[in-house]
Amino acid sequence: MGSPRISEQLPPLLDSTKAPVAFGNRALPRLSMDLQDPRLYIRQRALAALCDLVHDPERAYETIQKDSLEILKVLLKDEDAAVRTKTTEVLYLLATHNVGREAFLRYNVVGPLSDLLDEPVDACRRNMHRALKMVAEFPAGAACIVAHNLVHNLVEKVTMESVDIRALLLGTLSCCVQVNAIPALQSNGVAILREQLASESLAIRRAAASAMVGISVPIEGKQRVCEENVLPVLVRLLSDKDPEVSASAAGTIMNTAVITRGKYQALEAGAIPPLLGLVKSDIRAVSANALRALTCLAEAPPARLDLLEHLPLLRTRLSHPEPIIQRAAETAIHVISWKP
């Protein structure tokens, strides 16, 4: 019987792909019971409902409290691809919360998650990489990933994956490389990253450039960068339209130019004019990195001669409000005007 007055109750959820969620604090125990059910469609529906619930931080905390992570780890190895995809999505959503990230470390979820690196289904792999990137973005997580010796596998996968997953992978790599760059170097990371620097996708370029910055921090990294002739590519990237990419390129140059070989290679590649252009930029990262790159390059006598002419430009930067840029400009001027 219809009446024109609309009922106060919520309409019944008619989505048959989701399990109905029980009320209050029975929801999660019920769902975790469903997740262990041998019937496939019940597991799928429970996972879909869990996906929706886990957006709420309190529910995420409850899920972790009830030790559902163990169940999810088991489900990662399930035969059905839809179940695996949804499980990885739930894990990704858990990783967006801080409690989730800590729980990942406590319950050692990174191991089973990384077993899915060879997963045939694209969506599942994408979610897995998203979750991994989320974990890598905070320092303990990146250390955990490095400890699991995953960097080697990740570097291998870079060339094989499709574009969007590659961007995620490179993001993960750039975070791991900041913790410890040695494994990436050992897996021939510099060469692979150099290829990715020339990619057309902006996200890939950004991620590859930031990974390059991290990789060029240790001494072997700098030497490898010089050996692989990455510097011409970097100099070309200095004139890239995206400020992040050019900032990262300037950062890599400044790291590499610390060793003598790097200095001379950079000078050969003609790094000074673009760097001078970047010094005037408004974005703090770009301008600071460019100033420091010039500082490093100025240790070499030929560069110093060149830069002596451009001292006024650098002096304008001294009055910049940001203290970082002021300091960088001071050191640059100091180094350039140094006489032995």
Next chain:
Amino acid sequence: MTSVLQPHKGDPNGTYTFSSRPRPVQNRSKYRELVADQDDGPPNYGNIMYDRRVVRGNTYAQHILPTTCQPDPVEIQRQLEARRRTQARKRAKEHFRPRTPEPLEGRKHMNVQTELYLEELGDRVEESSVECQTDAFLDKPATPLFKPAKTGRDVTTQIEEGELFNFDMEVRPLLEVLVGKTMEQSLLEVMEEEELASLRGQQRAFLELRNAELVEVQRLEEQERRHREEKERRLRQQRDVLDRERETADKIAARAFAQQYLADLVPSVFSSLRDHGFFYDPVERDLETDFLPWLMTEVSEALEKHSAARTVLDMLIKDVAGQRLKLYQPVMD
């Protein structure tokens, strides 16, 4: 006339039923007879409407008979008094009613009609009979539909379009829910992403600082290293030069000394050679090397023979002495 039948004793419901069988109307006289003439006919007849046993009216203020058969003496007295009072009142009324005076002696009252026209008073009632007969049934036409007379006012009502259901009004809550939920959901998503973006922004700012410090440190290290190496190289060079100079000086000194030392080398060599017997007389040497050893060997051979003979002799003596001892031993004991 109706009659009251006894109620059925076996009535299942226990309800009161009343029924009377139909009776023809009885002949009765025009004028009422005295009550004494009438025989008592069928017992217990009467009009139910006027039957005192039937309870009429409200039942909550009834004069209910007491359950005990024994009537209350007070009640009895009250009733008696009431009856006496009514009788007294009736008598009093009778008393005051005006009556015709009594006839005088020798006279009798006679009823006389005083109207203009005399009326025959008789018992016989004048009767006239009237007949009535219905006509044979005629075919009646169908009774027309009973249309009661029209009373009151005519009123019509009609539901226009849009009166029961006004779309704009009804759709508003639906829309509110839809739009509200969508906004809520999108706000949540945006908040999540913003949170992540702000975290990443903080991280990036920190990373820039860190990179700056790192590269500064490395550069300064590098610089230090280079300077140090440069210094070391220069020092080493200097030291090399000094070393070489010293070496040459040493060499010169050594040469001078050697020359001087070797000046009287030749005569001393010859003298030491002579001391060691490198210049020798051959005959003397021959004697020394051949003759004297042969002589010594011969001498020693001879001596050996002597000593061997002596040893043999010693053995002989010892042997004999031993035999003798053995022989004479038991004699001595």
